[in-house]
Amino acid sequence: METQKLAQRRRPGRAAAVVVIVLAGLLLITAAVLALDARHVQFYMSGGTEITVPRGEPYEEPGVRAAAVGRLTGESEEDLPVLVRGEVDTGTMGDYVLCYEASTMLCRYSAERIVHVVDRTAPEITLLHSEDYMPSWLEGYREEGYIALDDVDGDLTDHVEIEDRGDSRVYTVTDAAGNRASAVRQLPYSIGRPTLRLNGAESLAIDASFTFLDPGFTCTDARGNDLSAYVRCEGEVDPAAAGEYTLRYGIENAVGERVEATRTVTVRPLRNPDVVDPDGKLIYLSFDDGPGPYTDRLLDILAQYNVKASFFVTCLYPEYAACIGRAFREGHSIGVHSASHQYRRIYASEEAFLEDFEAVQALIREQTGQETRLFRFPGGSSNTVSRFNRGIMTRLSERMSEEGYVYFDWNVSSGDAGGTSSTEQVLQNIVDGCSARRVSVVLQHDVKEFSVAAVERVIIWGLTNGYSFAALDETTEPVRHRIAN
Numbered sequence: 467m468e469t470q471k472l473a474q475r476r477r478p479g480r481a482a483a484v485v486v487i488v489l490a491g492l493l494l495i496t497a498a499v500l501a502l503d504a505r506h507v508q509f510y511m512s513g514g515t516e517i518t519v520p521r522g523e524p525y526e527e528p529g530v531r532a533a534a535v536g537r538l539t540g541e542s543e544e545d546l547p548v549l550v551r552g553e554v555d556t557g558t559m560g561d562y563v564l565c566y567e568a569s570t571m572l573c574r575y576s577a578e579r580i581v582h583v584v585d586r587t588a589p590e591i592t593l594l595h596s597e598d599y600m601p602s603w604l605e606g607y608r609e610e611g612y613i614a615l616d617d618v619d620g621d622l623t624d625h626v627e628i629e630d631r632g633d634s635r636v637y638t639v640t641d642a643a644g645n646r647a648s649a650v651r652q653l654p655y656s657i658g659r660p661t662l663r664l665n666g667a668e669s670l671a672i673d674a675s676f677t678f679l680d681p682g683f684t685c686t687d688a689r690g691n692d693l694s695a696y697v698r699c700e701g702e703v704d705p706a707a708a709g710e711y712t713l714r715y716g717i718e719n720a721v722g723e724r725v726e727a728t729r730t731v732t733v734r735p736l737r738n739p740d741v742v743d744p745d746g747k748l749i750y751l752s753f754d755d756g757p758g759p760y761t762d763r764l765l766d767i768l769a770q771y772n773v774k775a776s777f778f779v780t781c782l783y784p785e786y787a788a789c790i791g792r793a794f795r796e797g798h799s800i801g802v803h804s805a806s807h808q809y810r811r812i813y814a815s816e817e818a819f820l821e822d823f824e825a826v827q828a829l830i831r832e833q834t835g836q837e838t839r840l841f842r843f844p845g846g847s848s849n850t851v852s853r854f855n856r857g858i859m860t861r862l863s864e865r866m867s868e869e870g871y872v873y874f875d876w877n878v879s880s881g882d883a884g885g886t887s888s889t890e891q892v893l894q895n896i897v898d899g900c901s902a903r904r905v906s907v908v909l910q911h912d913v914k915e916f917s918v919a920a921v922e923r924v925i926i927w928g929l930t931n932g933y934s935f936a937a938l939d940e941t942t943e944p945v946r947h948r949i950a951n
């Protein structure tokens with residue numbers, strides 16, 4: 467009985483110990499589980515941790531969710547309440563920090579978001595315009611003014627950059643935050659671009675003469691102003707030189723815009739008749755001492771006007787000997803002048819003269835395939851330079867005539883052998899000389915460039931004044947001087 471009681475008393479004591487042990491065990495397990503679980507707050511931030519908001523626009527909080535999360539227990543089903551600290555003033559640029567807080571297991575957790583309030587507004591450009599301003603094309607556009615304002619930087623007018631692009635002017639300005647604005651003005655002066663109209667045909671053909679009157683042009687702007695005085699003409703027409711000419715008319719305004727027009731003028735050579743009237747007014751052009759460097763050009767001019775002339779040739783410039791052949795084939799007369807043109811040698815004796823004469827004749831034969839019966843004495847038949855040999859000119863003129871040769875002097879001297887070296891004077895001398903007689907034999911030297919330069923005008927003058935041109939031949943009534951030795 468006694469022992470049974472004892473045993474009965476001891477039983478509850480043991481049970482309590484077991485309970486304590488079990489509880490302690492449970493506590494330990496719970497602590498271990500909690501430690502392993504590492505429960506904390508997880509923030510879910512919509513919109514990211516950095517947000518940019520344009521100045522002046524309302525800041526709309528994208529929202530933050532917070533949840534308790536454990537490694538073992540996972541995420542709690544219900545969100546935790548979130549406390550937001552901080553404010554954003556979108557009226558003032560700057561960086562604002564928003565702090566989000568939530569607690570779990572008596573611990574407080576936080577997260578941050580930065581909100582950048584920035585200037586996204588471009589400046590505004592206002593182009594000024596005055597109704598009564600009408601730009602002129604010629605002077606160019608005069609800026610009417612502009613204003614550039616920025617909500618942050620204020621007046622940016624001084625920072626506006628201007629660029630002209632053809633018919634428009636572009637204004638640009640950038641504020642401190644890099645916002646760029648631009649405005650475009652259609653330049654009204656382009657609308658007023660003038661017209662440049664040629665009077666008469668764009669392509670003119672005129673006969674060679676001494677005058678050319680440009681029919682001109684009319685230049686008016688869109689408002690009807692006469693701008694002709696500002697038109698410049700490039701190029702010139704020489705009406706006394708056959709060929710093609712281009713006249714370029716242009717007007718340019720202050721900004722380099724050009725309006726242009728072009729005219730071509732053809733100066734047509736006149737045409738000497740194929741058959742000349744022997745009783746009419748006649749000019750025999752004759753050229754001594756060549757051929758030389760200008761003979762080809764001379765032949766070109768003669769060919770253009772269908773003028774035949776006479777060449778009394780020498781052997782002085784052998785590199786141009788081919789001109790003798792060309793002149794012959796083109797219908798000009800070829801006569802002997804002198805091989806050496808040295809009076810002392812030529813007029814030393816009749817034999818010396820004939821030897822010199824034959825040298826030229828050989829060159830003519832070589833170039834033309836035939837001999838000539840025409841010649842001109844060096845210095846002319848009236849020369850006195852041969853007086854060192856008394857009577858040589860008398861003897862030579864008789865002997866040469868007997869042998870069937872015909873010599874020609876001249877009755878119009880161009881003066882190009884020493885009297886003048888001016889093309890104008892050569893022309894004047896010939897015009898004066900020919901005007902005074904019905905039949906003229908003109909003396910020129912085709913080794914003188916300034917003299918050759920007068921020939922085209924001599925021809926134009928002759929043809930427009932009733933003269934015809936012809937080449938000397940054996941049947942021509944010779945023009946001769948009085949022999950003076």
Ligand code: ZN
Nearest residue numbers: 754755844845
């Ligand atoms: Zn001569």
